[in-house]
Amino acid sequence: MATDVKVPTLGESITEATIGQWLKKPGETVALDEPIASLETDKVSVEVPSPVAGTLAEQLFAEGDTVEVGAIIARVSEGGAASAAAEAPAAAEPATGEAQATVSGGAVNPAGAGENPALREGAAAADASLTLSPAVRRAVLEHHVDPSSIKGSGKDGRLTKDDVLAAARSKEASPAPAVTTAPVSQAAAPAPKAPAARADRTEERVKVTRLRQTIATRLKDAQNTAALLTTFNDVDMSAVIDARNRYKDLFERKHGIRLGFMSFFVKAAALAARDVPAVNARIEGDEIVYSNYLDVSVAVSAPKGLLVPVIRSADAMSFAEIEKTIAGFGKKAKEGTLSMEEMKGGTFTISNGGVFGSLLSTPIVNPPQSAVLGLHRIEERPVVRDGQIVAKPMMYLALTYDHRLVDGREAVTFLVRIKEAIEDPTRLLIDL
Structure with missing residues (x-):
């Protein structure tokens, strides 16, 4: 007896998805609730579990096909191996005109x-x-x-x-075999030959994923709609690095999570947003909406693109709560298990390109937000302190903002407040 495998409900307003990858082949055994396929929606990847234990009998769609919610995408034969499972149906082959x-x-x-x-x-x-x-x-x-x-x-x-x-x-890293050549007189040297064309020159066409299409659309819409402008500053990370080195072991023993730099910047952004509320606001029609809370969207890297989950009420969180939330988002992003609810909303974004080695960038605002803070790598640079040139661990900060809502003076003030809080973390404790 074969049991149908259907596309599950994917979230509010989502009616279709794309078959991202088949995790099981026809003829392979599957356990109850074991994922047999992954679906890609506009924002997340969803795994489809097997409703019964048995053998995957057939796949009714190929990777890259679009399927609607409730559609039957496969059938599982309950119990032992199905006799017909060894032969994959034609529908399971990729339905493209290109050779495999x-x-x-x-x-x-x-x-x-x-x-x-x-x-x-x-x-x-x-x-x-x-x-x-x-x-x-x-x-x-x-x-x-x-x-x-x-x-x-x-x-x-x-x-x-x-x-x-x-x-x-x-x-x-393997050493190449040594090649010895006999000396050849200049007169006897053969004429140089044109290099032969490589036999392995190939090309591959891969369909753009639904997630990548959505990312591209939203980023282009932001450029077309908002009046984007970026302002920069740099910050001396000495005080934060010193605080982290002094307390990281005690912090991890007490809270079960490592103390990172992101929690300092989230707290600093919350502090700065109180002085410059426009950075935490948004435009809706002919009105400006100011939020008395800070929901920070944190850009995290996933195998199929950039995802932006939201830390709710980050301004009311402790350092440990912020670090645990970010770590949980990072784990889910790698596993492809971030939910739609976890990526909804957000009043301000922090994007840390420094973890990939970025020195400087101009991040793009995530609509309908009005600003995004870009963090970059920390490197020692010569700076002047008390008339002396010394090496300090410096980081460039970039704030891209919607000039329709945020003035240049406000943007610069916001960055200065963050710089002050990071260079003197005591400000974060006494709300200064």
């Missing part, structure tokens, strides 16, 4: 290509074709590694992009 790329023996070759007999024979002999995600397949192409020789660290032993990059680094 198979990876075998370390090279990628479009299915059906006959230009390279040696490659085709090697593939037939090894029979090592692997089904890879687009990101992993792209990494294999770029770094010319043999995926069949790499041990996957992903779910069910699947290869991840990090696995491929690690194998590529190991390959580059």
Whole structure:
């Protein structure tokens, strides 16, 4: 008996999604509530669990297909292996006009290509074709590694992009064989030959995900609608680094979470927003809405794009509560389990590009918010203190704001307040 697997309810106003990835193949056994597919919506990825234990009998849609809420996307045969499960139906094959790329023996070759007999024979002999995600397949192409020789660290032993990059680094670190050449007289030297075209020059087309489409639309709308302007400042991180080094061990023992820099900036932003409320406001029609609370949107990196969950009432939170909330968001972003509710709203955004090594940037406002604070990497730079040139751990701050609502004086004042609070964290304790 086969049980239908349906697209679950995805949230308010969301009626359809895209099949992001099949986590199980026809013929594979599945446990009750084990994810068999991941769906991509405008903002989040949702895993579809199996309603029963048994064997995945068939897939009714291919990766990249759009499905509506309530649609049947697969069937699971209860109990032992289904006799028909070994044969994947035609509907399970990607419904595109492009040939499928198979990876075998370390090279990628479009299915059906006959230009390279040696490659085709090697593939037939090894029979090592692997089904890879687009990101992993792209990494294999770029770094010319043999995926069949790499041990996957992903779910069910699947290869991840990090696995491929690690194998590529190991390959580059291996010494190249020495080549000896006999001296050749100038007269006998052959004429230089034009370099031969590489045999592995390939291209891959990957459909833009629904999440990436939404990100692109929102960012472009922000540029088209708001009058965006960015102002900069720098901040000496010495005091915060000293405080963190002194109390990080005690903080972790007491609260069970590491003390980071983000909690200092969230608290500093809450303090500065009291003096400059326009930075925490928004425009609705012909009205300006001022919030007496600070809901901070924190940009976090996810495998399929940037996500912005919200720390609710961050101005009323302790350092430990802020750090725990951010850590939870980061974990969920990597796992693809952030909910729609966790990303709704937000009155102000903090984007920390410094964790990726960014020195300076001009972040884009997340509508309908009026401002976003960009943090960057900390590096020692020469500065003048008491007439002496000394090295200090400095960070550039960037505030992009909607000039329709926030004046330049207010934007500069907001950054100065943050700079003062970070360079003298005592201000955060006495609300100064």
